Amino acid sequence: MGIFLAVANRKGGVGKSTISVMLAHAFAVWGNKRVLLVDLDAQSNSSLILQGGAGWIEAQKTSRNIAAYIEDKMYAIDQIKIRDYLVHFVGDIAMPDGRKPALSLLPGSLRFEDMQDELITYYSRGTVPFAQAKLRCASHFRQALQFAGPLADVVILDCAPGLSHATSAALALADRVVVPFRPDAVSEFAVDRIAQIIEGKKFDDLIDMDRERRRYVCLANYVRPGGRDQSYIDTISFNHPTLATRLPLNADVANAFDWSEERQTIEEKYAGAIGGLRALYDEIAPLAVKR
Ligand SMILES: Nc1ncnc2c1ncn2[C@@H]1O[C@H](COP(=O)(O)OP(=O)(O)OP(=O)(O)O)[C@@H](O)[C@H]1O
Ligand SMILES: [Mg+2]
Secondary structure, three states: OOEEEEEOOOOOOOOHHHHHHHHHHHHHHOOOOOEEEEEEOOOOHHHHHHHHHHHHHHHHHOOOOHHHHHHHHHHOOOOOOHHHHOEOOOOOEOOOOOOOOOEEEEOOOOOHHHHHHHHHHHHOOOOOOHHHHHHHHHHHHHHHHHOOHHHOOEEEEEEOOOOOHHHHHHHHHOOEEEEEEOOOOOHHHHHHHHHHHHHOOOHHHHHHOOHHHOOEEEEEOOEOOOHHHHHHHHHHHHHOOEOOOOOEOOHHHHHOOOOOOOOEOHHHHHHHHHHHHHHHHHHHHHHOOOO
16 A cells, blocks of 8 residues: 655645655656556646656546546546546656656646535435534545546645645545645744644644654745745744755756657756755655554
């Protein structure tokens, strides 16, 4: 059974998809692991990074995507198998010996948001109270995602911003949650909120909890040299477990967003950002264990 690693923050644009893909590449190439990335965001950014526009459109046409899987599972729960919705050997990097890494994707879908509304309507049918329908919907997602466990050593869940049913299910299922944040004046509130949701505790109880027992760990991204960013990072790490690795604001991280037709080595793809990725992987790999 693989471990579930969610990358989440309710705040948008903090680097969730970028970091999900970086970790997927690192576990597949350096860790020699079978990796499955599940794209839980209708924007489908991590799918576009891993398969390019044409590959992603093909996955929509052939119903290999998260919306098709969750929806089909709603109507025929036992017959539907997650493996029939995956795309294999995605990404634009190669192993050092030229092989394709064992990296699979459950692609995102633009239909995913509407589909979540459909799911709530489905579970609210008859006289079911809304709160109960929401619980059933969350459990539908959790069960559906759980089936990914046996298919990979590491299942990375790239969450959408906000708090959808899918994100709630991912947070409930995850053995470990990476919470990327920007060192700025508004991040503290977002990190405080998601940490409480992940641990299911009020803030004061969360702070009393041992850091080692918390499932989440924060990661500063877009870090610029200078005191201001450092003071925002210090504020967050005062209350929350935070990786020593910080990802700098770096054009090579931004460029890695672009999918290339030609496979390249991980070092070529990440260029000047490779040191940051190596440090991130070395720190995350020992934390990526079953809880
Ligand atoms: N360390 C970095 N340096 C430079 N650019 C970065 C860095 N991290 C991410 N980016 C860029 O920032 C943008 C937003 O990143 P990304 O899409 O990964 O964030 P996100 O949290 O997934 O966003 P959303 O909430 O919309 O899903 C992208 O263009 C990405 O290339
Ligand atoms: Mg994203």
